Amino acid sequence: MANGAVAEAVNPAAAVGVTRRRDAWWVQPLVVFLALSGFVVYATWAAFQGKNYRYTGGGANYLSPFYSPELVGNPHYSWFGGRPGWWPGWLVFSPALLILPFPAFFRLTCYYYRGAYYKAFWADPPSCTVKEPRSHYRGESAFPLILQNVHRYFLYIAILFIADLAYDAWTSYWFINPSTGQAHVGMGIGSLVLTINVLLLAGYTFGCHSMRHLCGGRINKLSECPMRSRIYGCVSSLNSRHMAWAWPSLVFVAFSDLYVRLCCMGVLTDWRIF
Secondary structure (H helix, E strand, O other): OOOOOOOOOOOOOOOOOOOOOOOOOOHHHHHHHHHHHHHHHHHHHHHOOOOOOEEOHHHOOEEOHHHOOOOOOOOOOOOOOOOOOOOOOOOOOOHHHHOOHHHHHHHHOOHHHHHHHHHHHHOOOOOOOOOOOOOOOOOOOOOOHHHHHHHHHHHHHHHHHHHHHHHHHHHOOEEEOOOOOOEEEOOEHHHHHHHHHHHHHHHHHOOOHHHHHHHHOOOOOHHHOHHHHHHHHHHHHHHOOHHHHHHHHHHHHHHHHHHHHHHHOOOOOOOEOO
């Protein structure tokens, strides 16, 4: 509990938000509300743009993480060509609409984020010992919150995304010489941005609570499995700082998209380090 809080029960008949706490308990849920709302607004806007997501200026090859992997889109780079025939005519064509739902649901069902946005958006409860707007606790055993259990399955997809983004970071260090068409090793600011992005996302993903179960579950004595014990220890170390990985990775993935987008629009010039 935060410093200055008074650990006394609140009268069940009290108004919503009533508490005997003397600290600024409302600051954290407010910050979470603003941060998550801002990210959702930007990510939704960026997803529906359908352009300015791959920067190739100066021989670079920077792909926004919101659009990776590019399954459809630019026929020169995408896996399956341009706009597919089955795409609804009324829906704006954007490759990101096929990608973003998977990492979005991985975040949405994350154990840490549940606790964060339950407080910030649903006031369930607003904070410890603060009166909430409902009198009965239902937990996550009934529809629709029971669907949060799919988190462990989205973890497997998230791991594939980490591998894909790692490949994007690798390709960002290869530049095409416009005169010869030959690829050579180099480094731009965009290379560093995409590398930091995948490292932060990997720290968040591999510190997932479900990852701990995947690495150490169904074993009664980890000491009898030295390799899995070491892996479990590494994952647990990341998991102990799960919140510290969750927020920087969320902010930086949006920044990575913004950086690539501004380079494509000519607002920023990607500085070549070598």
